[in-house]
Amino acid sequence: MSHISLHCVQCGASFPANMLILQCDRCQSPLDVFYEVITSQSPPRDLSARQMPIPMHDESAGVTLGEGDTPVVLLPKVGQLLGSERIYGKLEFLNPTGSFKDRGTATLISVALEHGVKEIVEDSSGNAGASIAAYSARAGIKAHIFAPADAPSSKIRQIKVYGGEAHLIAGPREAATEAAVDFYQKNNLLYASHNLSPYFVEGTKAFAYEVLKQFGDGLPDHIVMPVGNGSLFIGAWKGFQELKAGGHIKDIPTLHCVQAQAVRPIVDAFEGLEWSIKNVQQTVAGGISVGNPPRLQQVVSIIHATGGQAVAVSESEILRWHGLLSAQEGIYAEPTSAAAFAGVESLIKQGHIKRDEVTLVPITGFGLKDTAEY
Ligand SMILES: Cc1ncc(COP(=O)(O)O)c(C=O)c1O
Ligand SMILES: [Zn+2]
Known part of the structure; x- marks a missing residue:
């Protein structure tokens, strides 16, 4: 069994x-x-993400492109600007397809391969689609990727280069989901939705194992993430929980969620406000433009469980941090990733992050993937 x-x-x-x-x-x-x-x-003593429990029966049959183990660097100038010396970035954009998605995709596609899947359907704002197209290519699986027609052209190009079939759908992000659902049902294919799939989230938990390896006993006090569906947010929490259950860590870092003011379902739920998908506005942070995240309740419970906050940041703050990260630290991130730093600023100003505490921010996507000039 x-x-x-x-x-x-x-x-x-x-x-x-x-x-x-x-x-x-x-x-x-x-x-x-x-x-x-x-x-x-408990997980083995000699911890590494390679040894965490994964949802496969034959682990050697998995697909990998060397994802994970992304570097952590101190961000001294960001620290100076914010008056908090120990702010670190984890360079998630150095993953094989240029975003944090690859750990989740590696697990999702490995399981698909184990289940003998030959063709899958996915919808994405671009990064997950590119990641799934790459790992599908590696696994010999045909990938149909549904993405908004106005997704950054470099992401669409990336999907196509990997051999994925890009289905570009006009309208908001949700229209791509609806079209993907319609397509998989009509064609009797597997819907691999990274937003819903338990396997994708399961793969992202490796993030927590890496953070323990990199920080050891001095785990960050805070981890601040840009959140749309919450796959990294939930995965990190699951990983830390496993590590805590195994007696490897005492406390789980406080996890904070950052959204754009333009699309803020999780922030509103956290604050007890009514949110309607009709409130969605255009944002430069396309990766977190998710009007109706299926795992919203899970994200809100995790924020509460760790004592974190959910903050919304403006378009001008996102763009300001996008510029600062590049010009001050030499880090070319996607605007979506820069949103997290606007969130850190707000959390420090509000006193939720004390200036002498350690903060880690995953820098989730590479600037070269979204080069529009704003
Ligand atoms: C660069 C980037 N950062 C963050 C996110 C948010 O990830 P999630 O929707 O899993 O919360 C995305 C999602 O597409 C993304 O592309
Ligand atoms: Zn149920």
């Missing part, structure tokens, strides 16, 4: 580890991977 199953994040219902099941059939909530055996054991 398999030691892997899927559990509903809301009602706890249990399902077999089957790639066709993306949501709970009782309450429609998303699912997480659950290990019958491994959760009762």
Whole structure:
């Protein structure tokens, strides 16, 4: 019998580890991977992300492009600007396809390969699509990627170069999701949605294992992330929780979520405000332009559980930090990634991050992927 199953994040219902099941059939909530055996054991002493529990039966059959183990660098000038000396960036844009998505994709596509999948459907603002196209190429799987027609052309180009079939959909980000759902249903294909798939989130938890390896006993006090669907946010939390359950860490860093004021469903939910998808406005932070994130409740619970905050930042603050990161630190990030620094500034000003504390920001995507001049 398999030691892997899927559990509903809301009602706890249990399902077999089957790639066709993306949501709970009782309450429609998303699912997480659950290990019958491994959760009762602690991870091995010599920790590395390569040794964390993963949702495969034959781990050697996985697909990898060398994702993860991204460097951590101190950002002294950002620190000076904010009056907080110990602000670090984890250079997620050095992953194989230029964004943090690759850890999640490696796991998702590895599981798809193990399940004998030959053709998949995905929708994305661009980065996850490019990542899935790359790993699918490596695995010999045909990938249909649905993306907004106004997604950055470099991301679309990247999807096509990897051999992915790019389906460009006019309208908001949600229109690409609807078109993908329609397409997989009509063609009887596997919908690999990285937003819903429990396997994608399961792969991103390696982030936490890396942070422990890089920081050791002095884990960051705060981790501040740009959040759309929350795949890195939730994955990091899951990884830290595993590490805590195994006795490897005492405390989990405080996890803060940053969104654009233009698209702020999680911030509004955190503040107890009503959010409607009709409120979505245009933002330069396309990666976090998600009007209706399926894992919203999960993200909000994690913020509360770690004592974090959810903050919304303006377009001008995002662009200011985009410029500062490049000109002051030599880090060319996507505007989406720069949003997190506007969030750090706001969290320091509000006193949620003390100036002598250690803050880590994953710099989630490479500037070369989104070169529009704003
Ligand atoms: C560069 C970048 N940063 C952050 C995010 C947000 O990731 P998530 O939607 O998993 O929260 C995305 C998502 O596309 C992204 O492309
Ligand atoms: Zn349920």
